[in-house]
Amino acid sequence: MATKQKWNASDLVDQSGRTAVVTGANSGLGIATVDALAHAGAHVVLAVRDPQRGEAAARTVRGARGSVEVRRLDLADLASVREFADSWQGPLDLLINNAGVMNIPEASTKDGFEMQFGTNHLGHFALTNLLLPYVTDRVVTVSSGAHRIPGSTHIRFHNLNLTGEYSPTAAYSQSKLANLLFTLELQSRLAAEGSSVRALAAHPGWAATNLQGHDASLARRALMAVGNRLIAQDNRAGALPTLYAATEDLPGASYVGPDGFGEMRGGPALVGRSAAASDAESAVRLWAASERLTGVTFPQLFSRVVGV
Template sequence: MATKDSAVEQSKKKWGAGDIGDQTGRTAVVTGANSGLGIATVDALARAGAHVVLAVRDPGRGEAAARTVHGSVEVRRLDLADLASVREFAASWRGDLDLLINNAGVMNIPEATTKDGFEMQFGTNHLGHFALTNLLLPHVTDRVVTVSSGAHRMPGSTHMHFGNLNLTGEYTPITAYGQSKLANLLFTLELQSRLAAAGSSVRALAAHPGWAATGLQGHDASVVRRALMAVGNRFIAQDNRAGALPTLYAATEDLPGAGYVGPDGFGEMRGAPTLVGRSAAASDPVSAVRLWRASEELTGVTFPRLGEAARAVAAAG
C-alpha cells in the first residue's frame, strides 16, 4: 500500500520520456529527424517500441543518425522545400501510419526561396508540412503533431501577411520565422476542424520545445543573434531530449484535438510538458480557414475525402 510520502512524491513527478506508453506495433514518421529535436523524438519513440521512419533531406546523414538509435528505424528521403519530393514520399507510402510528426524546420535564415519559389521558412516549415500531411492523411490512424514555437507571439507575427506571404520586399528573418510558426498553429486548428467534420478519430495537435539547444540557432542570419543564442544555449536552454518532451507528450498522451503542448516552466522556456495557451492570432478560426485555402492554392494539395481515400488505401494493400 502506498504511503502518504510516496503519494506526495508521485504527485510531484514530472512527465518524462520514460512515461511514454508501449508503442509496439505502431509506426511513426518524424520529419527533420537526423539531429536536434528530431533525433531525440525518434530515439524515444523507438525505445518505446515504435517503428520510426526518419524523413530527411540527406539520407547519408539520416543513416548516420539512425545508427545512434536504439530500436526499429528506417530512413527515407524527404525535402520539404521541394513539393515534388513531398509528393514522391507520400506516393511511396504503404500501410497504416499511426503518428506523423511534423518536426523539421529552418529558423531566422537569410532570405531564400524553395524549389517552388516560396519564401524558405514559410515554404519549409508550413507549406511542405501542409502538403505532406494532406497527402499522407488517408494512412494516418491516430494523430498529427506539428512543432511550432513561442516565436509565433513575436511582434511581426501578430497576423499572417496574406497579401504577401513570401514577404517580398519586406523580408526579415525573424518576421518570416514567426509567421511560419503562426502558420503551424493555424494549420493545426483548421486541420482538427476538418478532421472532426469528416467524422475522423484522428487528432491534430501542436507542440513547442521552449528554448532547446539545437543546431537551428547556428544558422541565424544575424551574427549578433547567433552570439546571444550561443550564450542562451549554454546557460538557459534545455538539451534536445528535454526539448523533445512536449512533442512526445502530444504524440502519446490522451489530449484534446488542436491542443498545444509546451514546457511548464517560466516563460515556457523549459520544464515538463503540459498544455499551454497560444496567441489570439493563433486561435483565430477565420485566419485558419484563409491560410488553409491559400495553402491549397499554392501547393495544389487539398484535404482528402477520408472515407473514399481509406477504401482506396485498403484496396491497394
Template sequence: MAHTPKWNSTDLPDQTGRTAVVTGANSGLGIATVDALARAGAHVVLAVRDTGRGEAAAETVRGARGSVEVRRLDLADLASIRAFAAGWQDPLDLLINNAGVMNIPESRTKDGFETQFGTNHLGHFALTNLLLPYVTDRVVTVASGAHRLPGTRIHFDNLNLTDEYRPVTAYSQSKLANLLFTLELQRRLTAAGSPVRALAAHPGWAATNLQGADASPLRRAVMQVGNRVVAQDNKAGALPTLYAATQDLPGASYLGPDGLAEMRGAPAMVGRTAAASDPESAARLWQASEELTGVTFPPLSGRQVTAEAAR
C-alpha cells in the same frame, strides 16, 4: 496550466506495433523524438533531406526495442514531398511535422516560396494532406513560442514577404501558420467524422543546431550563450512533442514546457495568442495553402475508422 511533474520519455506508453514518421529526424529535436519512440517499441521512419546524415542518425538508435528506417524527403521541394507520399502504402499511426528552419537569410524553395514559410508550413501542409488517408491516430506539428512575437501575423497580401523580408518576421509567420494549420486541420477532421487528431507542441528553448543558421551574427552569439545557460537539451525539448504524440488529449491541443516563460520544464497544455486561435484566419490560410501547393484535404474513407476500431 495543467502540470505534469517529472513526465519524461521513460513514461511513454508501449508503442509496439505503431508506425511513426518524423520529419527533420537526423538531429536535434527530431532524433530525440525518434530515439524515444523507437525505444518504446515503435517503427520510426526518419524523413530527411540528406539520407547519408539520416543513416548516421539512425545508427545511434539501432538496437532499440523498436526499429528505424530512413527515407528521403525535402520539404522545400513539392516534387520530393509528392514522391515520399506516393511511396507510402501502409497505415501510419503518427505523423510528426518536426523539421524546420529558423531566422535564415532570404531565399526561396524549389517552387519559389519564401524558404521559412515554404518549409515550415507549406511543406508540412502538403505532406500531411497527402499522407492523411493513411494516418490512423494523430498529426503533431512542432510550432514555437515565436508565434507570440509582437506584430506577428500572416501576411496574406505578401506571403513571400517580397521587399519586406526580415528573418524573424518570416520565422514567426511560419510558426503562427503551424498553429493555424493545426486548428483548421482539426476542424476538417472533426467535420469528416475522422478519429484522427491534430495537435501542436513547442520545445521551449532547446539547444539544437537550428540556431546556428541564424542570419544575424549578434543573435547567433546571444543564442550560443542562451544554449549554455538557459536551454534544455534536445531530449527535454522533445518532451512536449512526445506528450502530444502519445497522451489522450483533445484535438487542437497545444503543448509546451510548464516552466518560466515556457522556456523549460515538464510538458503541459499551454496557451496561444488570439491570432493563433482565429478560425477565419485558419480557413483563409488553408485556402491559400491549397492554391500554392496544389494539394487539398483528401476524401477520408472508412480506412481510419476501421483502423482505430481494430486497435
C-alpha cells in the same frame, strides 16, 4: 508528501506495432523524438533531406525495442514531398511534422516560396494532406513560442513571401503561426468528417539545437549560443512536448509546451497560444491559400486507404 515527478520519456506508453514518421529527424529534436519512440517499441521513419546524414543519425539509436529506417524527403521541394507520399504503403499511426529552418537569410524553395514559410508550413501542409488517408491516430506539428513575437503576430496574406519586406525573424514567426493555424483548421476538418484522427501542436521551449547556428544575424547567433549554455534544455527535454502530444490522450487542437517560466523549459503541459493563433477565420483563409499554392487539397477520408 513526495513531489509529483514530471512526465518524461520513460512515461511513454508502449508503442509496439505502431509506425511513426518524423520529419527533420537527423539531429536535434527530431532524432531525440525518433530515439524515444523507437525505445518505446515503434517503427520510426526518419524523413530527411540528406539520407546519408539520416543513416548516421539512425545508427545512434541503439538498444531500442522498435526499429528505424531512413527515407528521403525535402520539404522545400513539392516534387520530393509527393514522391515520399506516393511511395507510402500501409497504416501510419503518427505523423510528426518536426523539420524546420529558423531565422535564415532570405531564400526561396524550389517552387519559389519564401524558404521558412515554404519549408515549415507549406511542405508540411502538402505532406500531411497527401499522407492523411493512411494516418490512423494523430498529426503533431512542431510550432514555437516565436509565433508571439511582437510586430509579427499575423499572417501577411497580401505578401506571404514577404517580398520587399523580408526579415528573418518575421518570416520565422509567420511560419510558426501558420503551424498553429494549420493545426486548428486540420482538426476542424477532421472533426467535420467524423474522423477519430487528431491534430495537435507542440513547442520545445528554448532547446539547444543546431537551428540557432543558421541565424542570419551574427549577434543573434552569439546571444543564442550564450542562451543555449545558460537557459536552454537539451534536445531530449525539448522533444518531450512533442512526445507528450503524440502519445497522451489529449483533445484535438491541443498545444503542448514546457510548464516552466516563460515556457522556456520544464515538463510538458498544455499551454496557451496567441489570439492570432486561435483565429478560425485566419485558419480557413490560410488553408485556402495553402491549397492554391501547393495544389494539394484535403482528402476525402471516407474513402481511406488504410489497410489496403
